[in-house]
Structures are given as C-alpha cells and as structure tokens.
Amino acid sequence: QPNLVTVADMDTADAIDLIHEAQAYKAGKQAVLTAPAYAVNLFFENSTRTKTSFQMAQMKLGMKVLEFEAGTSSVKKGESLYDTVKTMESIGVNVAVIRHPENEYYKQLVNHSDLEIGIVNGGDGSGQHPSQCLLDMMTINEEFGDFKGLKVLIIGDLSHSRVAHSNAMMLNRLGAEVYFAGPEKWYDPTLEQYGTFGDFDELLPKMDVVNLLRVQNERLTTADGQAFDANQYHQAYGLTLERAAKMKQGAIIMHPAPVNRGVEIDSSLVEAPNSRIFQQMTNGVYTRMAILSRVLRYQGLM
Numbered sequence: 001q002p003n004l005v006t007v008a009d010m011d012t013a014d015a016i017d018l019i020h021e022a023q024a025y026k027a028g029k030q031a032v033l034t035a036p037a038y039a040v041n042l043f044f045e046n047s048t049r050t051k052t053s054f055q056m057a058q059m060k061l062g063m064k065v066l067e068f069e070a071g072t073s074s075v076k077k078g079e080s081l082y083d084t085v086k087t088m089e090s091i092g093v094n095v096a097v098i099r100h101p102e103n104e105y106y107k108q109l110v111n112h113s114d115l116e117i118g119i120v121n122g123g124d125g126s127g128q129h130p131s132q133c134l135l136d137m138m139t140i141n142e143e144f145g146d147f148k149g150l151k152v153l154i155i156g157d158l159s160h161s162r163v164a165h166s167n168a169m170m171l172n173r174l175g176a177e178v179y180f181a182g183p184e185k186w187y188d189p190t191l192e193q194y195g196t197f198g199d200f201d202e203l204l205p206k207m208d209v210v211n212l213l214r215v216q217n218e219r220l221t222t223a224d225g226q227a228f229d230a231n232q233y234h235q236a237y238g239l240t241l242e243r244a245a246k247m248k249q250g251a252i253i254m255h256p257a258p259v260n261r262g263v264e265i266d267s268s269l270v271e272a273p274n275s276r277i278f279q280q281m282t283n284g285v286y287t288r289m290a291i292l293s294r295v296l297r298y299q300g301l302m
C-alpha cells in the first residue's frame with residue numbers, strides 16, 4: 001500500500017501481516033533495498049519515541065534519513081503542509097513520516113493524486129496513531145498469541161487520546177473484548193461502537209490487558225487544565241499499588257508513554273514484572289520497520 005494514515009483503512013489480515021513482519025524483524029529478518037531509499041520525519045508536535053524509533057527503523061532498513069526541524073523550517077514563513085511535503089518529494093524523498101496537531105491532516109495529502117511520496121501518519125491530533133496501535137497489538141500478540149476474547153481495558157483520557165481511538169477500533173476488529181473507564185468529562189461516545197464503558201475498580205480484576213492512557217496536558221482546555229488535580233486523578237483513575245494487587249494473574253500493564261509517573265500509574269509499577277511499557281517501545285522499532293517496508297515494496301524499493 002502507498003501510505004499508512006489510519007487503522008480504519010486496515011483490515012484484520014493487513015494488521016496481522018504487519019504484526020508478523022514486525023515479529024520477523026525482531027527475530028532477525030534482514031531488509032534488502034533494491035535501490036537507495038530516503039526518509040524524512042516531519043514532526044510538528046513534540047515526540048521522543050515515535051520520531052526516534054522511526055529513525056531507528058529507517059536506519060535498520062538501510063534508508064537514508066534527512067533532518068527536518070519544524071521550528072527552523074519554512075513552515076515558519078507560512079509554507080503549507082502540502083507544499084512542504086511536495087518539496088520533500090521534489091528533492092527525492094520516498095517516505096515522509098508526519099506528526100501534526102490537526103486531526104486528519106493527512107487527507108489533504110493522500111487525496112492528492114499528484115503526490116507519489118509515501119505518507120506514514122506518526123499521530124494526528126486526537127485522531128489516530130496507527131504505528132502506536134500496531135506496536136501495541138504486537139506486544140499483546142507476543143504475550144497472548146491471540147486477540148479473540150481477550151479482555152482489554154482502555155483507561156483514562158479517552159476523548160483526547162489518539163491511542164484510545166486507534167487501539168479501540170483495531171482491538172474490536174481483531175476480536176478482543178474492549179472496555180473503557182475514566183473521568184466522565186473525558187468520556188467519548190464515538191468509542192461506544194467498539195466496547196463497553198464501566199467502572200474502573202469493577203472491571204480491573206477481570207482484565208487481561210490494562211492499557212493506561214496519558215493525561216494529555218497539552219490538549220486540555222484552560223478550564224480543564226486548571227481544574228485538574230493530579231493526586232485526585234491518581235486516586236480515582238490511576239493504577240495504584242493497591243489496584244495493581246487486584247489485577248488478574250497473567251494480566252499485563254501497557255501505556256504508550258510518555259508516562260506521567262504518579263498520575264496514571266504509581267512510579268514503582270512502570271518497570272514492574274507485569275509491565276510491558278518498555279517492551280512496547282522496543283516493539284515500536286520493529287513495527288515501524290514493517291510499516292516502512294510495506295510502503296517501500298509498493299514503490300518497488302524493496
């Protein structure tokens with residue numbers, strides 16, 4: 001496929017293929033490019049994991065990576081996203097990974113029949129985070145080997161979270177039972193089609209996966225932000241030591257990170273034996289290799 005912008009475009013077979021290819025890369029599969037391939041990572045929102053793990057994936061695939069800093073680019077002179085991407089294509093870039101604060105920014109690019117450069121969405125506002133979703137699915141698959149009937153709780157800032165939106169859609173598609181919990185003010189009715197809302201403490205002991213969400217401080221409205229009490233949140237919706245002790249045997253903790261330690265999760269649980277938070281990051285590199293490989297194969301570069 002030419003691009004990867006939303007998990008809505010991905011059927012079950014597609015997702016499983018990408019997970020399997022990511023697992024093959026993790027097991028040592030080597031990529032072979034048929035011609036030089038160039039990538040650029042256009043990040044208009046802050047990132048540590050997604051940007052560096054895409055860079056790592058590009059390097060492991062043998063791609064050459066161009067530097068780009070939004071803050072010193074001509075975007076600051078008013079250049080549009082389309083013109084920025086078209087410029088990258090014109091100078092010979094094959095794949096652009098883009099993170100942007102605007103939901104569905106990618107529509108203006110992938111609906112443009114002129115563009116031949118591959119577009120990979122590194123996160124759009126509160127919309128989608130497909131590479132995070134696939135690395136989460138890889139992590140769950142490594143643990144349980146199947147999604148059917150698996151009980152997954154997505155807990156926290158549901159309305160602002162692109163992770164919640166992409167993971168709920170994909171987990172439901174793969175046959176998992178999806179549950180949601182969190183503050184009423186961050187309830188998101190668009191998620192009802194994928195799962196069931198419930199009480200955190202009632203759901204927790206029955207869950208196989210507890211997928212914590214980051215409190216999206218940068219997306220809270222001023223009123224929301226001023227009213228936010230981190231300690232109160234931790235007591236009501238955080239994975240405290242007391243709650244973690246009530247988790248089912250074999251259940252795992254996930255969080256896309258960055259983690260607000262002491263808010264979504266007690267700091268000592270971040271590296272607990274049943275936490276997969278850093279394994280998710282490791283898997284991110286292999287998942288992104290699989291995603292990029294798919295685009296490169298479409299372009300005849302692999």
Ligand code: CP
Pocket residue numbers: 046047048049050051123132256257258
């Ligand atoms: N999980 C994630 O997207 O992290 P970054 O914002 O650091 O890329």
